[in-house]
Amino acid sequence: MTSQERHTDNSHSGTRPESKTLGVAMIGYAFMGKAHSNAWRNVASYFDVPAFERKVLVGRDAEGVAAAAATYGWAGSETDWRAVLDRDDIDIVDICAPGFMHAEIAIAALNAGKHVLVEKPLANTLGEAQAMTEAAQAARAQGVQSMIGFNYRRIPALALARELIAEGRLGNIRHVRAAYLQDWLADPEAPMTWRLRKDKAGSGALGDIASHAIDQVLFLLADQVIEVSGRTHTFTTHRPGTGLDGGLEEVTVDDAVWATLNLASGAIASVEVSRVATGQKNSLKLEIYGEKGALLFDLESLNELSFLDSTVPVREQGFRRILVNEPEHPYLGAWWPQGHVLGWEHSFTHQIRDFLLAIGSGTEPSPSFEEGLAVQRVLSAVEESSAAKSSIIQLTGPPAGSTTLEGA
Template identity: 55%
Template sequence: MAALRVAIIGTGFMGRMHAHAWRTAPRFFDLPVTPTATLLVGSNAARTALAAAEFGIPESSDDWRSAIARDDIDIVDICTPGHTHAEIALAALAAGKHVLCEKPLANDVAEAEQMAEAAAAATRRGVFSMCGFSYRRTPALALAKQLIDTGRLGEIRHVRAQYLQDWLTSPDAPFTWRLDRERAGSGTLGDIGAHSIDTAQWLTGSTITGVSAMLRTFVTSRPRLDERVGLGGHGSADAPREAVTVDDAAAFTATFADGALGVFEATRMAAGHRNANRIEINGDRGSVAFDFSFMNEVQFHDATLPSHEQGFRRIDATEPEHPYAGAWWPAGHGLGYEHLFTHQAVDFVRAVTEGRTPHPSFEEAAQVQRVLAAVETSAASESRYTPVEGARS
């Protein structure tokens, strides 16, 4: 193969980000073949044509089925709302196309497991797939993974993860598809909580085996979206309101297969936090901590040092020896959010051309979906909730 030709399905925020990544990847990384964003597919022909010109993609279409049928498309990159993932991915795999699908993989466990089974069958034919949990490609988090895998933390005991946003804090923030259960599957839980779940299972190498959870919807209706207003904007005070059918916030404890205890929180209602994705892992030999607000650094504590030398120290993950960093700027010149998607494209291209399963696989993403479902089941079950006796309501 001289090139891998990509059809991006979806023209929104993620479509724009993926287009940038496919364009950037071969310019900074030595790849065995060159990926090229050839076609952009959206639901509206005119808007999609405008977006394709803006993204630097030569062709556009409003028919994803015809895109999959084309012989000159090698990769189908799915950047659409969750309720469309399964149909597009299954059709693409059946047509022999490699598939990159945004997270969460699907809107329910049944669809996710169907996709994982189809992906496993396609792999045996040399057709590969991957789910886009992009935070895995942060150099500092990838360094944390190396520290854990080499035993620097020892036996893992605690996982605590937070994903805090505030773009829905105002009750007049406009309604979007992310607040519609039929399209999004779930709210904060599936949108950003899924990232924390994937990161925790990936870092520890252990799956979550049980949860005890609570979900909240603080604002039950929102003004209809003015297309001129982006996320974080405000709808008109007299605009018709749409019912919110997903959660605004999720909190749950978790047990891991290796015996570790997890505490998770995800919310779009944490005023002052634009995108605070945090995780800390504690073991009997040390700890690592990461906050995406400071995405180029990881905090590491080595508990094997003499007590008078112990404490968290900051590692600036911008040295050429750090994951991905050597392809970019001189040490100390940090990376940004967009670089994660470039790294994702690089890893996918290398896996496809080397004939190996990319990660996270559809099966790994299906495991995240199982945890999401367990959280919802727990939150809906009164038997998991113990009232405090004598507490005043």
């Protein structure tokens, strides 16, 4: 199935591609668990997907996970993810746990023959990501699928942007600017959280939101990063702790990141991310400049794409607003009449749809763990470059199974 077919096959007609009812287990029920639960609850109401049942929600706190399971519509709850992998009625494991748990759970689930969806970034370290990818490759040979959750690929406006670039509407891409800015840590008195501890989160803004920005560069351009230079910085080095003494705890991850990426095509991308950008709540801005035109996108106006065609006479040039809300646009045929906009949460519904269709058809979903590994290599190179005081880090060759125009 091609990228275009996956995006536009929205009808409810025809036979479901999978006759077996798939049992789903989800691990983690906080922020991402809530978003994924909403997608699992709604996907079959709008898209033809293989039949599935939301069997069990997994979390460490028995009372908390039981309450979340009842609220989010899961049939049951469990505190031991290993016990879930032993169940014959579980076919899919959706991992929404913190990054330090990704590798252990994903590898065990794949080895148990379960299809795996894991939230980004793939892992906390490059070594863990490599091990996960090797497990995914071995499992794929046995018909077991895996995918990483870069949900922004499923925003219709960004899917359309990729189509326009692939069609050559921008010509050769020269440079890209990607800025993902938030401010939830702008207050130096904001308390400690697991996301500020390197042993739990792996990194700060780098893994949390730069991973999204870097993946968008690779996704939109269907390209590879060959050189990286970067800098990371922590503005608030200590924050109020969560212990009874109320003392300060050391922040061991970055607050903000700047990076320059040289791509195999010759294009250059600049990436800037921050979780201390005062006044910015969840602002992902993408600018793609080619020899024939340009595209602009802002996550805070996620139904819109700005397009400039520089091949028309200068007197007619200028950015025009495309409201990405027509049935002909990616994913939109299943939803509302024109002009009735979609939200951030729909990207997760589209993600679950594509994952289920891949399982049902026996095809490899995208983004694959190999694609997640490609992003992880860039994240690691940014850290290495920053530690070496702005040296350029060479990335040698794309990983096997990296993003291609047909397969993404």
